[in-house]
Amino acid sequence: MIYKRSSELFVAAQKVIPGGVNSPVRAFKSVGGDPVFVKEAKGAYLYDEDGRRLIDYIASWGPMILGHAHKPVVDAVIEKAQKGTSFGMPTEIETKIAELAISMVPGIDKIRFVNSGTEACMSAVRLARGFSGREKIIKFAGCYHGHSDSFLIQAGSGAVTFGSPNSPGVTAGTAKDTLLADYNNLDNVKELFEANSGEIAAIIIEPVAGNMGCILPAEGFLQGLRELCDAHGALLIFDEVMTGFRLAKGGVQELMDVRADIVTFGKVIGGGLPVGAFAARTEIMSHLAPEGPVYQAGTLSGNPLAMAAGLAMLTELNNSDVFESLAKKTEYLHKGIDKALTDSGVTFTINRIGSMISVHFAEGAVTDFKSAAVGDNDTFKKFFHGLLEEGIYIAPSAYESWFLNDAVSYEDLDETIAAVAKVGKTL
Numbered sequence: 001m002i003y004k005r006s007s008e009l010f011v012a013a014q015k016v017i018p019g020g021v022n023s024p025v026r027a028f029k030s031v032g033g034d035p036v037f038v039k040e041a042k043g044a045y046l047y048d049e050d051g052r053r054l055i056d057y058i059a060s061w062g063p064m065i066l067g068h069a070h071k072p073v074v075d076a077v078i079e080k081a082q083k084g085t086s087f088g089m090p091t092e093i094e095t096k097i098a099e100l101a102i103s104m105v106p107g108i109d110k111i112r113f114v115n116s117g118t119e120a121c122m123s124a125v126r127l128a129r130g131f132s133g134r135e136k137i138i139k140f141a142g143c144y145h146g147h148s149d150s151f152l153i154q155a156g157s158g159a160v161t162f163g164s165p166n167s168p169g170v171t172a173g174t175a176k177d178t179l180l181a182d183y184n185n186l187d188n189v190k191e192l193f194e195a196n197s198g199e200i201a202a203i204i205i206e207p208v209a210g211n212m213g214c215i216l217p218a219e220g221f222l223q224g225l226r227e228l229c230d231a232h233g234a235l236l237i238f239d240e241v242m243t244g245f246r247l248a249k250g251g252v253q254e255l256m257d258v259r260a261d262i263v264t265f266g267k268v269i270g271g272g273l274p275v276g277a278f279a280a281r282t283e284i285m286s287h288l289a290p291e292g293p294v295y296q297a298g299t300l301s302g303n304p305l306a307m308a309a310g311l312a313m314l315t316e317l318n319n320s321d322v323f324e325s326l327a328k329k330t331e332y333l334h335k336g337i338d339k340a341l342t343d344s345g346v347t348f349t350i351n352r353i354g355s356m357i358s359v360h361f362a363e364g365a366v367t368d369f370k371s372a373a374v375g376d377n378d379t380f381k382k383f384f385h386g387l388l389e390e391g392i393y394i395a396p397s398a399y400e401s402w403f404l405n406d407a408v409s410y411e412d413l414d415e416t417i418a419a420v421a422k423v424g425k426t427l
């Protein structure tokens, strides 16, 4: 369906913004067509510039876990804005949200706020390198930790070859310090440690992956990484930008009872405003400037509006059973989609944990990037646009997780399942 007003706005945007968007995934390159421009949102619904109501399953890629324009969050921001928007000086509210986050997440004593998940992950890696005196890191194919140079790396051939840049502008010097392993492949990680003995500062991982669709860690995988890091004197960094304060109060560390050394956050922690954070035990965080020598800084870090939104969000989550409610709604959706697509005869598999879910048009289990990459993208494109025509907005890429928000009702879920059944017949 052509969205007339959105398409007009997209033409104008492309004249002054590269690709017409401020983040590439929004441009619909993976699914084709012009992106939908949103006018406003409330609860579970997006209202686009062509006057259509869409049930939202990306929740701004995670942050809007309680639904859009959630009153306590909006009120907190309005109240704060009237008292000034930025000072570049310490404020009490930063301590308040830090205390609350530390009380919710296991294994962290101190937290530093920044302005995005990228900044959080970039800073966490620098801290791990500064703390350990080592230079190399291990990341996993298909995991995304933001657009910092160290993360935009694809593996060379073989498990022990250095990485190579997968974006122009990333230098070979940077790439050589990033080693790549396959998700859920512990032997791969063991090989890397043996081939780079004493040189690896940290492993960074999405403990539940959400950037190749939703992919769960295999039984024992995370604990295996913990043991390898302990054996080789490396730090384990859990990138919980997506999973933090979404899968449980304490994120995956709580859900799966595995401890990281450094945890990064984004999305939900800011309640929809630009906030990232990284946290660890005091022994590690004491290396961070101005206390220690590892430099990291930011003009708008701890910004009062962002802190007000984040504090209101975390306070709501800390005093609610939203995680259980969301998990039940997501299970209901899973069962409904499963039946609808089974009836349609299309080949698919669904991955789900908590309020994260993804549909893969692939045979067999999707457990890593390779198995995610064989999904039929033409079918996904038809699925995406078919649902959009039915008023359902899912992630415009097969390599993304859906994120449920708790404002979505069971009537909305039934409407979604009915739309999947209708679209499934066309696949």
Ligand code: KE4
Residues within 6 Å of the ligand: 023, 024, 025, 026, 061, 116, 117, 118, 119, 121, 144, 145, 146, 147, 206, 210, 211, 239, 240, 241, 242, 266, 267, 276, 400
């Ligand atoms: P930001 O810099 O986009 O706030 O966070 C980077 C990041 C770090 N770690 C994980 C696990 C992430 O998922 C992200 C960002 N997620 C993407 C969605 N896959 C954000 C959407 C976008 O790029 O526009």
